[in-house]
Amino acid sequence: MNAARPPGYVLRVAQDTDIPAIEALDRENMRAQVERNYPGSWDDQCSRDLIARHLAQARIMDFAGQAVGHFYWWQDPPGTAILHSIQVMEAHRSRGLGRWMLAEFEREAIAAGCHTAELAVFEDNRARNLYDRAGYAQIGMDGPHAYVLAKRLTP
Numbered sequence: 734m735n736a737a738r739p740p741g742y743v744l745r746v747a748q749d750t751d752i753p754a755i756e757a758l759d760r761e762n763m764r765a766q767v768e769r770n771y772p773g774s775w776d777d778q779c780s781r782d783l784i785a786r787h788l789a790q791a792r793i794m795d796f797a798g799q800a801v802g803h804f805y806w807w808q809d810p811p812g813t814a815i816l817h818s819i820q821v822m823e824a825h826r827s828r829g830l831g832r833w834m835l836a837e838f839e840r841e842a843i844a845a846g847c848h849t850a851e852l853a854v855f856e857d858n859r860a861r862n863l864y865d866r867a868g869y870a871q872i873g874m875d876g877p878h879a880y881v882l883a884k885r886l887t888p
């Protein structure tokens with residue numbers, strides 16, 4: 734998938750010092766969704782540990798020198814790229830940034846030798862539209878309230 738870089742936005746490799754901002758945006762965007770679907774399951778420490786463990790594959794999106802979004806992923810099993818988090822601050826949404834980051838994730842996954850991209854999305858999350866348009870298809874469920882979507886990656 735190709736997507737143009739929206740003017741003014743840049744992606745960079747995340748640093749240790751970015752962990753608090755990644756954690757804060759994950760919490761701001763996802764906590765209510767997670768808690769609505771699986772009450773009591775949001776865990777700040779677990780979220781922090783996950784980010785720290787996968788920091789090498791975390792990308793920060795900056796605008797005017799400020800972090801306004803991110804994504805991070807890992808392989809499990811090798812060859813399958815799991816997009817665990819893709820986030821844009823509310824004020825910056827619906828201008829093509831999600832599409833751009835998704836395309837960058839796929840480009841990196843292909844470069845790392847992956848043949849498949851996978852992610853989970855809650856059934857009540859309209860982010861599903863973004864993934865459908867990018868060619869993802871449902872392959873199963875992640876618990877009773879989230880779909881697992883996948884896409885074959887072609888170099």
Ligand SMILES: CC(C)(COP(=O)(O)OP(=O)(O)OC[C@H]1O[C@@H](n2cnc3c(N)ncnc32)[C@H](O)[C@@H]1OP(=O)(O)O)[C@@H](O)C(=O)NCCC(=O)NCCS
Binds near residue numbers: 762860
């Ligand atoms: C999902 C998200 C990363 C997309 O980024 P974006 O820059 O808004 O996306 P784009 O402008 O490239 O594409 C627009 C699409 O994004 C999705 N989107 C936009 N606002 C959204 C929101 N508040 N919540 C969920 N998805 C949203 C929709 O699929 C939208 O398409 P639609 O208008 O046809 O429904 C961003 O909206 C976001 O951070 N949402 C909250 C966190 C989240 O749900 N992350 C995904 C977890 S699976």
